[in-house]
Amino acid sequence: MNYYSLNHISPKVSFQEAVVLGLAPDRGLYFPESITPLPSSFFDNIENLSHEAIAFEAIKQFVGDEIPEAELKRIIAETLCFDFPCVPVEDNVYSLELFHGPTMAFKDVGARFMSRCLGYFNRHDDKKVTVLVATSGDTGGAVASGFLGVKGVEVIILYPSGKVSEIQERQLTTLGQNIKALEVDGVFDDCQDMVKRAFLDESLKHKNLTSANSINIARWLPQMFYIFFAYQQLKKYQKPLILSCPSGNFGNICAGIMAKRLGLPIAHFVASTNANDTVPRFLAKGQYEPKPSVATISNAMDVGNPSNFIRIQELYHNDLKQFEKDFSSYSFTDAETEAAMQDIFKRTQYIAEPHGAVGYLGLKKEMQKQSNSVGVFLETAHPIKFLDIVEPLLNLKLPIPEQIESVLHKEKVSTKIKTYEDLKNYLD
Numbered sequence: 001m002n003y004y005s006l007n008h009i010s011p012k013v014s015f016q017e018a019v020v021l022g023l024a025p026d027r028g029l030y031f032p033e034s035i036t037p038l039p040s041s042f043f044d045n046i047e048n049l050s051h052e053a054i055a056f057e058a059i060k061q062f063v064g065d066e067i068p069e070a071e072l073k074r075i076i077a078e079t080l081c082f083d084f085p086c087v088p089v090e091d092n093v094y095s096l097e098l099f100h101g102p103t104m105a106f107k108d109v110g111a112r113f114m115s116r117c118l119g120y121f122n123r124h125d126d127k128k129v130t131v132l133v134a135t136s137g138d139t140g141g142a143v144a145s146g147f148l149g150v151k152g153v154e155v156i157i158l159y160p161s162g163k164v165s166e167i168q169e170r171q172l173t174t175l176g177q178n179i180k181a182l183e184v185d186g187v188f189d190d191c192q193d194m195v196k197r198a199f200l201d202e203s204l205k206h207k208n209l210t211s212a213n214s215i216n217i218a219r220w221l222p223q224m225f226y227i228f229f230a231y232q233q234l235k236k237y238q239k240p241l242i243l244s245c246p247s248g249n250f251g252n253i254c255a256g257i258m259a260k261r262l263g264l265p266i267a268h269f270v271a272s273t274n275a276n277d278t279v280p281r282f283l284a285k286g287q288y289e290p291k292p293s294v295a296t297i298s299n300a301m302d303v304g305n306p307s308n309f310i311r312i313q314e315l316y317h318n319d320l321k322q323f324e325k326d327f328s329s330y331s332f333t334d335a336e337t338e339a340a341m342q343d344i345f346k347r348t349q350y351i352a353e354p355h356g357a358v359g360y361l362g363l364k365k366e367m368q369k370q371s372n373s374v375g376v377f378l379e380t381a382h383p384i385k386f387l388d389i390v391e392p393l394l395n396l397k398l399p400i401p402e403q404i405e406s407v408l409h410k411e412k413v414s415t416k417i418k419t420y421e422d423l424k425n426y427l428d
């Protein structure tokens with residue numbers, strides 16, 4: 001399968017090149033040249049298939065012959081080593097829990113898949129790559145865990161000193177081996193700026209730098225898998241399915257739309273956002289006006305200019321009318337999010353963390369318009385990852401899951417840096 005750049009200047013590349021490069025040389029995101037729907041027999045029979053079999057069917061056309069079938073199946077099996085339950089929250093409302101993986105956030109899926117693809121491409125150990133990633137919290141932990149021990153790949157994670165939670169810091173700084181943590185004297189935007197500069201820096205070309213966020217197709221496309229798993233579990237209700245994604249860079253929702261293009265029967269998409277409402281404003285006004293991000297309690301979604309939105313526009317060929325038929329987007333304040341968390345807990349005993357609660361709110365809003373549907377929101381992280389917010393608000397103490405416990409006692413190792421020159425020196 002070939003991929004083209006959405007800036008349309010750089011040449012088309014193979015799956016492997018797109019994964020290794022991350023972003024096209026013209027700074028555009030890569031997009032698959034074709035999308036072929038799966039046969040209807042696949043969906044008729046989906047409840048009888050394993051997660052691995054579903055994932056293989058969903059991804060194989062996007063990989064093509066660049067990874068042999070047996071290898072791709074192994075990569076998928078290693079990626080999907082945990083559960084994706086749809087948990088009933090209230091009548092016709094389900095939470096798709098994406099947090100049962102090693103770092104308890106959905107990013108485990110994409111990070112594990114991408115790392116293993118790079119590992120395969122490096123099987124002869126001839127082309128070392130360096131994954132450079134800035135994190136405000138969740139991405140770093142998933143990337144650290146997902147890439148640990150992968151041959152030929154060095155991972156360098158930049159995070160803002162003192163601005164991530166203790167659990168998040170432990171997840172990035174305690175693993176060792178090929179995972180290095182750089183503690184930046186600054187805020188997340190400083191980390192992000194340094195990473196962007198490094199990607200453009202000709203003098204670092206020999207390092208084969210690549211990204212591990214959802215701009216990379218090998219992080220983004222496997223996010224389709226669990227949308228298929230949601231349908232597999234909810235199909236039996238035989239009602240139109242509404243999917244609500246708590247959205248930051250819009251990777252999940254864009255993967256959901258891709259799944260629909262493969263034939264997955266999703267009736268409607270809801271992109272639920274916090275106060276960072278660039279897309280809801282776009283739908284209301286027809287104009288895309290990104291803004292600097294503002295801080296909220298659902299901080300993994302504090303994104304002012306969602307990077308995957310351009311892929312969604314490509315999927316709809318900028319046809320706003322069709323887009324609005326399939327897609328809604330709503331924004332919620334922190335106060336609304338906190339009230340929802342309390343309300344859900346009081347009525348149902350379900351513990352939602354702030355990102356999931358934003359997803360829940362968007363789903364409920366859409367379901368008022370479309371009764372007789374069944375709705376699912378993504379619960380993108382385990383409540384323990386946001387315990388500072390969840391515990392006082394719901395007045396409870398969360399037990400510490402084993403995955404988290406195991407990093408809390410390990411020793412933190414990080415290198416402090418302040419400037420871009422420091423980063424360059426470190427890389428060289």
Ligand SMILES: *Cc1c(COP(=O)(O)O)cnc(C)c1O
Nearest residue numbers: 138247248249250251252300380
């Ligand atoms: C990254 C993240 C999101 C946002 O997902 P996108 O695919 O970028 O929209 C939501 N919730 C949590 C917990 C995250 O870590």
